[in-house]
Amino acid sequence: MTSPDNLPEVPDAQVPEVPAAPGGQQEPPIARRGMFGAQDSGDTSGYGGLVVRRAPQVSTPRPYGSYFDEVVDALALDDAIERVVVDRGELTLHVKRERLVEVCQKLRDDPALRFELSLGVSGVHYPHLTGEELHAVYHLCSITHNRRVRVEVSCPDADPHIPSTVGVYPGHDWHERETYDFFGIIFDGHPALTRIMMPDDWEGHPQRKDYPLGGIPVEYRGATIPSPDHRRSYS
Amino acid sequence: MSTAYDEATEGKVYSVNGGDWDQVVADARDTEEERLVVNMGPQHPSTHGVLRLVLTLDGETVTEARGVIGYLHTGIEKNMEYRTWTQGTTFVTRMDYLSPIFNETAYCLGVEKLLGITDRIPERAQAIRVMMMELNRISSHLVAMGTFGMELGATTPFLFGYRDRELIMDLFEYITGLRMNHAYVRPGGVSVDLPAGAVDKVGEFLKEMPKRIKDIRKLLDANPVYLRRTKDVAYLDLTGCMALGVTGPILRAAGLPWDLRKSQPYCGYETYEFDVATERGCDVYSRYLVRMKEMEESLKIIEQALDRIAGPLKGDPVMIEDKKIGWPAQLALGPDGFGNSPDHIAHIMGTSMEALIHHFKLVTEGFRVPAGQAYASIESPKGELGAHVVSDGGTRPFRVHFREPSFCNLQAFPAMAEGGQVADVIAAVASIDPVMGGVDR
Numbered sequence: 001m002t003s004p005d006n007l008p009e010v011p012d013a014q015v016p017e018v019p020a021a022p023g024g025q026q027e028p029p030i031a032r033r034g035m036f037g038a039q040d041s042g043d044t045s046g047y048g049g050l051v052v053r054r055a056p057q058v059s060t061p062r063p064y065g066s067y068f069d070e071v072v073d074a075l076a077l078d079d080a081i082e083r084v085v086v087d088r089g090e091l092t093l094h095v096k097r098e099r100l101v102e103v104c105q106k107l108r109d110d111p112a113l114r115f116e117l118s119l120g121v122s123g124v125h126y127p128h129l130t131g132e133e134l135h136a137v138y139h140l141c142s143i144t145h146n147r148r149v150r151v152e153v154s155c156p157d158a159d160p161h162i163p164s165t166v167g168v169y170p171g172h173d174w175h176e177r178e179t180y181d182f183f184g185i186i187f188d189g190h191p192a193l194t195r196i197m198m199p200d201d202w203e204g205h206p207q208r209k210d211y212p213l214g215g216i217p218v219e220y221r222g223a224t225i226p227s228p229d230h231r232r233s234y235s
Numbered sequence: 236m237s238t239a240y241d242e243a244t245e246g247k248v249y250s251v252n253g254g255d256w257d258q259v260v261a262d263a264r265d266t267e268e269e270r271l272v273v274n275m276g277p278q279h280p281s282t283h284g285v286l287r288l289v290l291t292l293d294g295e296t297v298t299e300a301r302g303v304i305g306y307l308h309t310g311i312e313k314n315m316e317y318r319t320w321t322q323g324t325t326f327v328t329r330m331d332y333l334s335p336i337f338n339e340t341a342y343c344l345g346v347e348k349l350l351g352i353t354d355r356i357p358e359r360a361q362a363i364r365v366m367m368m369e370l371n372r373i374s375s376h377l378v379a380m381g382t383f384g385m386e387l388g389a390t391t392p393f394l395f396g397y398r399d400r401e402l403i404m405d406l407f408e409y410i411t412g413l414r415m416n417h418a419y420v421r422p423g424g425v426s427v428d429l430p431a432g433a434v435d436k437v438g439e440f441l442k443e444m445p446k447r448i449k450d451i452r453k454l455l456d457a458n459p460v461y462l463r464r465t466k467d468v469a470y471l472d473l474t475g476c477m478a479l480g481v482t483g484p485i486l487r488a489a490g491l492p493w494d495l496r497k498s499q500p501y502c503g504y505e506t507y508e509f510d511v512a513t514e515r516g517c518d519v520y521s522r523y524l525v526r527m528k529e530m531e532e533s534l535k536i537i538e539q540a541l542d543r544i545a546g547p548l549k550g551d552p553v554m555i556e557d558k559k560i561g562w563p564a565q566l567a568l569g570p571d572g573f574g575n576s577p578d579h580i581a582h583i584m585g586t587s588m589e590a591l592i593h594h595f596k597l598v599t600e601g602f603r604v605p606a607g608q609a610y611a612s613i614e615s616p617k618g619e620l621g622a623h624v625v626s627d628g629g630t631r632p633f634r635v636h637f638r639e640p641s642f643c644n645l646q647a648f649p650a651m652a653e654g655g656q657v658a659d660v661i662a663a664v665a666s667i668d669p670v671m672g673g674v675d676r
Contacts, residue, residue, distance in 0.1 A: 031627075055606030055628050087607050088348055116477050119612070120643060122623045122636035137623060139610050139638065143477075143491070146498055150610065171480030174646045197305040197675060206313055207634075213310075213317050 028056040029128070054128060059083040064091065067147055074112035077103055092150040097162050100153050104168040107140060107149065115140035115149060121165075121175035123183035125208045133157040134185050138165070138172075155185065164189040182207035269293060273657075277306045283382060283664050284671030286645075295656050300649040304642075307675040315635050319601030320346050321562065323632060325418040327622075331641060331673030332415055333378050336371040337615040338673075339420035340364055342635070344501055344611035345624035346422040349604050352555060359544065359551035360424035361503045366437070366540035367410070367419065368502075368613075369533040373444070374403040375616035376526045379668040380451065383523070386665045387464050391454060399447045402440055409436060423561050424554035434545045441538055448530055455523070465520035469651035469663035472517045479647040483618025483640050484529065485667065488514045488521035495614040502613075507536050519666040529616075560602050563594040601630040617641050617668055637676060641669040 032052040063069050064084065068091040072084060080099035085092040095103050107115040119139040127133055132154035140149050155162050164187040166172050176187040177196040184205035187193055195202060204211055249259050263271075276287035285306040291299035311330055315323045327342045328335040347353050381396020404414045410433050411417040411426075419426050455461050471481065473489040486493055494511040496504040512528030514521035554561040563579075583591040606628040612621035618640030625634040644667045651663040 052628075088351065088609050090610060092608075117482075118480050119619060119621055119638045120480065122634075122638070124608075124625055124634045124636075137608075137636075139621060139623065143493055143498075148499075148610070150608075169480065170478045171643060171646060174642065178642075195305075197308040199305075206310065213313060 028053045030054070031128070057083075057129075058085055058087070060086040066091075067145070071113065071147065071149055074110060075103070075106060077106065090148070090150060092152055094152050094154070097153045097155055100151070101163050101165055101168060103151065104138070104140075104165050107151070108168055113142065114144040115142045115147075117141040117143055118165075118169035118171055121172055121179045123179040123185060123207065125183055127157075127209045129154070131156050134160055134183055136162050136179055136185055160184055161186050161188050163187070164193075166190055181205065184208065270298075275660075277303070283386065283669055284674075286664070286669065286671055286674075288660065288664070290652075290657065290660060292657060297652050297655055297657060297660055300652040300660060302645055302648055304645070304671070304674050307671045309672075309676065311676045312635055312637070315632050317631065319630050320422055320604055320632060321601055323635065324421055325416070327635075327637070328416045328418050329672065330637060330676050331615070331617070331620075331639065331670045333670050334371050334375045334616050334620075334673075335415055335417055336364075336367045336420060337613060337620055338637075339418065340368060340502070341611055341613045341615070341620045341622040341637070342624070343420050343422045344613065345609050345622035345635075346604065348609040348611050349607060349624055349626050350422070350560065350602075351605070352423065352557065352560065355555055355557070357424055357552045357555065358503070359428075359548040360553045360555075362540045362543045362548055363425050363429065363553060364420055364502050365504065365507070366537050366544065367407075367425075369536045369540070370403050370406060370437075370440075372533045372616045373530045374400045375668075376530050377403075379526060379616070379665075380455075380523065383662075383665040383668075384455075386661050387461075389461070392451065395447075395451050395454065399444070399451075402443065402447075406433075406436055406440060409433060421554070421562060423557070424552070426562065428553045429544065434541060437537065437541050441534060441541070444534055445531070448527065448534075452527060456527075462520065464658075464662055465523060465666075466516070466518060468519045468659045469655065469666055470517050471647060471651050475647065475650055479650065480643045481618070481647050483614070483616070483644065484512075484522050484525040485644060485647070486618070487512060488525045489517045490515045495612060495619060499612070501611070507539050509533075509535050519662050522666045526616075558593065559597075563590075563597050603628060603630055604632075612638070615640055617670070617673070618644055637673075639673045639676065641667075641671075641673040642676075645669040645674055 030051055031054045034050055064072065064086045066089070068084075068086055071091060072081075072093070075081075075093075077099065080096050080103050082094040082096055085094065093103070107113050117140070119141055122137045122139070124135040124137060125133060126135060134157060135152055135154045138151040138153075140151060142148070153162055160183075162185055164172070164176060166176065166187075167189070173191070174196060176190050177193060179185050180187060180190075180193050181195040181197050182205055194200065198206065247262070249262065251259055271292045273290045273292055274287065275290060277285040287303035287306065289301045289303060290297050309329075311326045315326050318326070323342060323346070324339050327338040330338050344353070347356065377396040377400040381393040381400070384390070384392025384396070407417065408414045410429055411419040471485065471489065473486075473491055475481070476486045476489050476491070482493070490513055492511040492513045495501070496509075497511055509532045512525045512532060514524050516524075563583075583594050604626040606626050608623065608625040610621055610623050612619050614620075619638065620640055621638030623634075623636040623638065624632060627633040645664075648660075648663050648667055651666075652660045655663070
């Protein structure tokens with residue numbers, strides 16, 4: 001960094017090294033340092049030493065509590081499940097994408113599971129999770145046992161393919177189209193994977209984190225919307 | 236008659252602009268083609284909003300029906316990622332604009348689950364939420380029933396429905412300040428306590444409404460024309476509902492008493508006494524009966540909630556007693572309508588610098604929500620309304636996705652309409668009661 005002579009020297013290593021956590025645990029990666037996104041001048045905010053870390057990816061050990069142990073035991077596909085998370089009274093099964101259809105089929109048909117009602121697909125884009133940026137989240141509900149479970153699948157941005165579950169839950173038809181439209185996840189085996197909300201010729205997938213809010217040329221009498229960085233700070 | 240999009244379509248294209256029926260009929264008579272593809276909407280008085288239906292007809296029979304949506308997509312979920320958690324309520328209230336209170340409550344329950352404060356919401360706030368939701372359920376069903384009548388060509392149910400809904404709109408305006416888009420339910424409670432006189436007004440409404448519902452029932456329950464248009468029309472049984480993820484009155488009209496208020500209660504619904512309406516007809520008429528019954532049950536719940544609000548919970552707080560989350564502003568009715576209470580202004584401007592800083596920080600920056608994800612679902616008038624809320628630990632949602640019942644239920648309309656008559660397509664769509672603002676978000 002070169003600083004003009006009339007400004008005080010701003011040291012490169014502004015932030016002292018954060019000591020490693022006790023017990024040799026890997027600290028979660030740093031999401032942000034300082035405050036207000038100021039990068040190019042000395043710290044005047046008083047928040048220069050602030051270190052914000054990403055929330056760690058947790059994996060819950062057994063016993064999970066509630067009916068969650070029963071569900072995971074009845075599923076009995078431990079090799080298809082990457083990790084199990086129990087958080088805020090909800091069970092999340094992170095499933096390998098190549099085994100998704102098998103897991104869904106068993107969740108729906110096994111008499112001990114019977115998750116017959118699917119509440120659709122929701123996408124989430126985590127740009128910082130390298131190799132698993134795009135997530136598809138399925139909320140399933142068992143009316144027989146009055147239980148809920150969340151199935152989460154991830155795929156890398158470079159290879160955005162997830163097998164379609166329309167064969168198991170026909171109601172996923174529009175949901176997968178919506179997730180494709182907004183996140184660009186390609187659901188292999190979907191009967192007609194086309195855009196559903198955006199126009200057919202739309203470029204890009206709007207719900208992704210790298211897609212700006214606004215700044216898109218609109219087809220309305222030459223109207224333009226300035227991009228957010230020319231409007232106001234949304235950092 | 237031939238237009239530019241001839242190149243993109245197979246067969247002959249007819250553009251009907253009104254007043255040219257003779258020409259169209261004459262042209263159609265000349266063709267050999269039996270199959271006719273009709274485009275309905277997106278601007279059509281009978282498609283229940285900006286919904287486009289593409290119907291393949293063989294005579295009067297619909298052989299293939301496809302719905303095209305997205306005409307009302309406004310990017311609500313994307314916009315919410317750029318606003319604080321509290322500001323989110325002002326977006327979600329606009330999704331399904333006929334049931335704003337439900338959108339807000341589903342979202343707030345999700346945020347509260349993420350914050351881990353579900354058990355700390357004051358009881359009075361819960362009772363007010365329940366009362367407002369049930370009022371909203373009645374108004375939503377009244378519109379469903381009214382527009383349904385209009386789409387079938389009967390204007391009286393429409394007038395009845397909208398006239399009676401006005402009673403509820405007036406209550407909402409009195410309590411929240413707005414007829415629609417209230418942003419009344421907030422994470423932690425509700426934005427403001429009931430104004431003086433609200434309990435009496437709701438009490439009067441409870442006296443008036445049963446008579447109004449009876450009037451509608453008198454008009455439709457045994458009306459031969461109505462029965463012919465609705466009985467055994469748009470059949471969808473339990474298997475179909477389950478496969479397509481259909482919930483709400485359609486599912487209950489197929490005989491399954493699945494109501495989240497009973498099966499997975501929230502906001503203290505387990506403490507209220509009411510019945511789940513079910514029917515076994517699986518048709519449009521059964522869905523109508525379920526909605527009518529639900530309105531009557533909602534009145535019971537409102538009465539119970541009102542008793543609590545006016546009785547044991549009188550004077551209790553309506554916002555969580557957590558200074559880090561609860562909205563700092565103390566709203567009070569000023570000479571110019573709603574505003575901050577003079578006491579609160581005097582406190583932050585005159586006596587406490589810390590209170591001013593706190594107010595400023597909480598309003599501009601908002602509160603932080605621990606990282607994680609949660610799914611909260613409620614029984615909206617259309618079915619299960621779920622909010623999938625993801626936080627990265629910041630003051631803004633990382634991602635919010637709504638499981639909109641209208642979106643899911645609308646998917647089922649081809650299953651109801653294919654093989655039936657063209658006129659029954661309208662009945663099928665109207666019986667789903669999709670609100671396009673919710674479908675497209």
